[in-house]
Amino acid sequence: MEGADLAGKILSTWLTVVIGLILLPSAFGVSLGISELYMKILVKTLEWAALRIEKGVPKESVLKNSAPVGIIQRDESPMEKGLSGLRGSGFELSDVFYFSKKGLEAIVEDEVTQRFSSEELVSWNLLTRTNVNFQYISLRLTMVWVLGVIVRYCVLLPLRFKNWLSELVHLTCCRICVRALSGVIRYHKRQYRPQKGGICVANHTSPLDVFILATDGCYTMVGQANGGLMGIIQRAMVKACPHIWFERSEIKDRHLVTKRLREHIADKKKLPILIFPEGTCINNTSVMMFKKGSFEIGGTIHPVAIKYNPQFGDVFWNSGKYSMVNYLLRIMTSWGIVCDVWYLPPMTRQEGEDAVRFANRVKSAIAVQGGLTELSWDGDLKRAKVKDIFKEEQQKNYSKMIAGNGSLNSQLG
Template sequence: MIHLRLKFKQNSLCYLLLLGMSWKVPGKMLTLYLHGFCDCSGIIERAGGSMEEEIGELRNSFALSDAFYFYKKGLESIVDDQVTQRFSSEELASWNLLTRTNQNFRYISLRLTIIWVLGVFVRYCILFPLRITLAIIGLSWLVIGTTLVGFLPENSVKTWLSELVHLTCYRICARGLSATIRYYNKENKPQKGGICVANHTTPIDVVILANDGCYAMVGQIHGGLMGVIQRSMVRSCPHVWFERSEMKDRHAVTSRLRAHVAAKTKLPILIFPEGTCINNTSVMMFKKGSFEIGGTIYPVAIKYDPRFGDAFWNSGKYNMVSYLLRMMTSWAIVVNVWYLPPMTLQDGEDAAHFASRVKSAIAHQGGLLDLDWDGGLKRGKVKDSFKEEQQKMYSSIIVGQNGISSCSQSTKVE
């Protein structure tokens, strides 16, 4: 009988999953100790070792197959998945008086309830109308100002006026969110002819970065109000907008971006290589397309303070209107922005490794977890190529160990 001895919190998911599980092994009595699998709080505590190290430990301890390694990893994913939890709001250590929709809420005191009611009055009846007014003024100024500047001939005056209009608009919109922004290492700010890449938490990342400098935006052409704003912006500044059919053509996108970067007088391109919003705790895989363009990469790390408001946009749960409503009724948007030293492609380095190196630098500076998972898993399944990679890795371990054992046997014979 194989016994599983785990350290877990009573009534935790580990307990429910593993209670009563056993296997019969003829002629042997084996015990599997998964020390460190769960800590006393019921949260997964992973060892952090590689496949080679962990399978090597199993081989030294047991005469069983390596299925136990994959069994353990499977249970870890069931109890505490590293991917899906990045697409939900991060948990706070204490309540910030912003909501009472928590299922685990319990009445504490009359004084706390009164404070919460006063906070609701201040946020919805005082701050919210002022913020809506500022947002309308900022967007109106953007449309009107960029349209008027667009009629001027191409010269230095038009460039200066365009940057002035954009900066003014974004700063008014930031006031509409009560944004408090701290910029660090401004000597590393993105320069013209370069590419600015940053981790992505919310659509207002654009507003946060554009408060300290102008950027050329990259995106798909939309209709309605967003389309009006895009058409007015492109009249005064060389933003890069794509049709839906063009966005699917990787070569067309790359060629247009390369042409923009080649013109050293144009504004730096702002790109979010993750391709989706992550919940302010991690940085997920950077798409390599942004790093195949060439030119200098200017990494930027963005970290929001969740104590004053949740900036993460869960697009699967909230549409844009309801999300902006939540943002404008929060206490404030407090954020730190770090400009990292510029980085370039090294000799013998491909775009994928370059993207990973930039991602690691951003994660380290922002105090975020560095994950290799693709943010596309938010809406899709794991690619077969990733499964095949794990299979090849395991097969190489088996082949390598068999090769070592055969060599040792031949040595003994000699």
């Protein structure tokens, strides 16, 4: 318990520092001067290193080693050493080679060609790019160089690329967004939270479903590429995490998505995939048909049921009626977002069970847990009209029924 309390205090202190030094200043456009202070310390350190180099190396050696080095490395030849004696001696045919060499060097390494090689620094910057090994001048300078290596590789590199830090920032941002909407979320059965290398499937009511789930874990999302404000958000999200956006109308793209999903779940170190198999937002009362594509991939399915409390605001997004901007305005002017999230035990495809039956079994489990009505209709009917063929079949059946009733009446008469 003491270890857990200590870890909790360290985490809360770290979050307070991040919020106080990074998030809040960024939100208000205020600079605390930390980066400027870091740069000043770095400049002072490099200036000190330059002074140590000047004291430890003769000026002739420094000037020679610091001379601009381009693409061509010019080694002094015996001919160049004896160039001063050329005027006093007789002309030889081999003398032409020296001037030809100099001319070719001037053509190849001109002021443009030199711009394609790394810029040489006047003084060493404690990095390993400079050709001159200045770090061996003195023991004190070598210790500073070693300390710089430790800082760059053990502090700066993990802070910039560490996965856990990225996930922590992701969780923090989502929690800020939910709390800004006065969100109150109750998570149940957290021992069944989706694991890495798995697939999380949930009923879909609102775009907020993503933020609701992302406040309790990180996911790789799969969905339809949108335009407008939603498209801007999606393009920004994919820069931070390898989400998969696709066009439903392109069948080739759907095959590509299936391939990418299988490759994703094959790596147990990758984040779980978040999929809404209904394919569209359904109001907070029902669960409609789960498309089988998500259940043909294989792997472990982690069902999640989401149920909103409509008393505080209507979170359902009717994309055919309201734009994303209009919807966000309605959400931000509601009283708050209150919902329950149930994590269900993981499910796998049974032997002899096809993808459709597996999808229906998962859908039934979500509907029962969330207290939602289970329907077998396709959610795409929200965007598309019922097919004319289906209407014609209904009319034919109705006509047959009327004809049958007429024949029965005549027989009874």
